[in-house]
């Protein structure tokens with residue numbers, strides 16, 4: 001019974017809930033065989049809670065992530081850049097919708113998820129709590145934040161929960177386009193005038209350390225959920241593995257353009273691992289718990305949209321209801 005009931009995220013931990021050991025063993029065997037878990041399948045309450053937490057946080061990140069870039073649509077330097085940015089921001093909101101739909105399959109309504117976001121109960125990615133101060137910030141977000149998202153999502157797309165994996169597969173295709181438009185804008189500034197390079201360097205310094213170094217989550221010594229999530233193939237790589245993968249792929253691309261990174265310790269070891277300065281993890285927790293530079297502003301925008309869009313949602317629901325009962 002517990003296995004298919006939605007449990008509030010702050011409900012007591014699963015260790016205190018008795019799962020049917022046979023069902024649990026069969027469930028874990030299915031995961032070990034690489035089978036996908038579908039919404040109507042039996043699943044432990046803790047699996048449901050964890051997958052829901054992750055998809056919901058991811059969905060919130062997509063719609064909050066549209067905000068820093070969205071503010072630059074009206075200030076994009078050319079028509080071509082503006083069109084690409086409009087398309088990208090629209091895609092990000094679409095990703096949010098796809099992910100909310102996937103999360104709903106676990107029994108929580110979209111309304112409840114949005115309420116938890118605007119009331120500050122749910123988390124979303126740390127990175128979107130920093131300001132986008134110049135056009136170069138848009139190039140850095142499009143290139144590096146989307147690159148980071150691809151590293152994370154390509155891994156998670158091979159996970160065990162069917163609806164999340166299918167959503168991620170589609171999202172990854174679109175993120176690849178985002179990465180290309182971000183890289184194109186990044187290169188244009190890197191090979192541009194001295195003022196453009198300086199603007200890009202300033203944006204790179206601010207986004208790299210610490211937001212981008214925090215983006216993949218804390219190391220194993222601090223991470224809370226990794227062990228369980230990896231056992232159940234919800235998460236397919238450790239936070240540090242993803243961070244290393246990102247650094248390995250993208251630092252050379254930044255350096256080859258003659259740009260620098262604000263970390264004197266950054267270097268590749270002979271065994272292929274990278275050394276870097278540990279970011280301040282207390283700051284990370286402050287930011288994700290509501291005390292970053294832009295948290296209040298981001299949630300205020302979402303709250304405004306929620307309140308001022310209510311009449312539109314209600315009108316659409318009424319129209320839909322009327323269509324469903326044509327003879328009423």
Ligand code: COA
Pocket residue numbers: 053054057058059061062123124125126127149152156214215216217218222223224225226229235239288
């Ligand atoms: N931003 C905000 N919160 C983060 C975070 C980040 N970049 N990285 C970790 N956290 C939070 C976790 O949610 C957790 O807090 P909680 O217990 O209150 O929920 C805490 O930090 C400890 O981290 P950890 O135990 O390592 O969390 P995790 O196993 O969920 O791993 C992610 C973190 C981001 C790797 C994982 O949740 C994930 O892959 N999420 C899906 C992708 C996503 O959300 N992308 C958003 C950007 S597009």
